[in-house]
Amino acid sequence: MLKGKKIIIGVTGSISAFKIPVLIRLLKKEEAIVKIVMTPAATAFVTPLTLSTLSENPVLVEPFNRDTGEWNSHVELGLWADLFIIAPASANTIAKMANGVADNFLLISYLSAKCPVFFAPAMDLSMYKHPTTQQNIKILQSYGNFLIHPAAGELASGLCGEGRLEEPENILGIIKSFLTTKDEFAGKKVLISAGPTFEAIDPVRFISNYSSGNMGYAIAWEFANRGAKVLLISGPSHLDIQHPNINKTGVVSAREMYDHCIAHFDETDITVMAAAIADYTPVNPEVRKIKKKNKDLKIELKPTVDILETLGKQKKSGQILVGFALETDNELENAKKKLKNKNLDLVVLNSLNDPGAGFQHETNKITIIDRDFNEYPYQLKNKSEVAKDIVDRIKELTDNKQYIKA
Numbered sequence: 001m002l003k004g005k006k007i008i009i010g011v012t013g014s015i016s017a018f019k020i021p022v023l024i025r026l027l028k029k030e031e032a033i034v035k036i037v038m039t040p041a042a043t044a045f046v047t048p049l050t051l052s053t054l055s056e057n058p059v060l061v062e063p064f065n066r067d068t069g070e071w072n073s074h075v076e077l078g079l080w081a082d083l084f085i086i087a088p089a090s091a092n093t094i095a096k097m098a099n100g101v102a103d104n105f106l107l108i109s110y111l112s113a114k115c116p117v118f119f120a121p122a123m124d125l126s127m128y129k130h131p132t133t134q135q136n137i138k139i140l141q142s143y144g145n146f147l148i149h150p151a152a153g154e155l156a157s158g159l160c161g162e163g164r165l166e167e168p169e170n171i172l173g174i175i176k177s178f179l180t181t182k183d184e185f186a187g188k189k190v191l192i193s194a195g196p197t198f199e200a201i202d203p204v205r206f207i208s209n210y211s212s213g214n215m216g217y218a219i220a221w222e223f224a225n226r227g228a229k230v231l232l233i234s235g236p237s238h239l240d241i242q243h244p245n246i247n248k249t250g251v252v253s254a255r256e257m258y259d260h261c262i263a264h265f266d267e268t269d270i271t272v273m274a275a276a277i278a279d280y281t282p283v284n285p286e287v288r289k290i291k292k293k294n295k296d297l298k299i300e301l302k303p304t305v306d307i308l309e310t311l312g313k314q315k316k317s318g319q320i321l322v323g324f325a326l327e328t329d330n331e332l333e334n335a336k337k338k339l340k341n342k343n344l345d346l347v348v349l350n351s352l353n354d355p356g357a358g359f360q361h362e363t364n365k366i367t368i369i370d371r372d373f374n375e376y377p378y379q380l381k382n383k384s385e386v387a388k389d390i391v392d393r394i395k396e397l398t399d400n401k402q403y404i405k406a
């Protein structure tokens, strides 16, 4: 899949550099052409000989060869590559990149690179969390570089937390999805909400539902793979997602979900509300844990704001709004009511009566209904396939400008 793609890996000084030989092997298996640049510090962690043998290319550490005086052209290298990934990216190199410091071959290559640049931080937990590092990461992202989030787990220091270099298999996946991204939705901004919300009863208890986030995450992934810039607003979910076109924001309650959706809705072309947002929230969540008493407990609930309905009222000409309807009775009739009352362009119906559909399944069975009440039923499919069907249907709308009205 990566046949002939030219990739530079920039290796910096970190224990996790031991994962780079595996990454090179994986890229070579995909028939990519790999060149390695290293900071002098990195050579203490993994040898240039290992990396040159595996990449089948000379490893570049210095701007020139001290024996022959021959110059290594960082400019040529920067023009050559389809993608430059700095992995592991140490706190030191990230700080230098953010400030334009150019005191080694890796840094001058970075400054000369004309291709997309990814960086995969690896460092100890406290270094990663330090405001300076976080600020530098933000600076690099603001310049258009793509962050590959470090994983959480055991660190070289013996501590446990965020800061591990992402696994080579996952880095490969990110590179592959980036280099094979289509441009069908290029320039489009998409907002997806996903997952459940948690409504606090007291500091340790909450009201929620069984939503896993699978459906919304699959839609986000599909849009991102087709070139859209996706803002994924997710309620609590065990799912992880890393794609250069996806920016994920985590929220907990319906109120937070509302605030984030409203804040970004104006700038989005397409919005898909796949989240299972709580319809009710406790009137007075307790600040302290509710103690057990030997009598009934009543929790008073009040309705949450219907986000989709609010967005439907704010929708402007050219914006597409898609909602979900999870029904147990009178499915089609109820879904059509939601479509009309919430001013949607499409509603995606899943019925809890269909085995394998709805929450906590890898599969889903949907019917999409459009504004003219045309019904498009689909077979039971894997959620990633269902996401393709939903995005295909939305694509038809974006291609049909007549259809998009406020």
Ligand code: CTP
Pocket (backbone or CB within 6 Å): 254, 273, 274, 275, 276, 277, 278, 279, 304, 305, 306, 307, 308, 309, 322, 323, 324, 325, 326, 327, 338
């Ligand atoms: N939704 C929302 N804000 C809420 C509740 C739901 O934006 N407070 C959205 C969901 O994301 C979904 C759609 O509304 O896209 C329909 O959700 P669903 O739970 O099926 O229906 P409700 O409108 O909540 O009505 P009911 O529970 O009575 O079926």
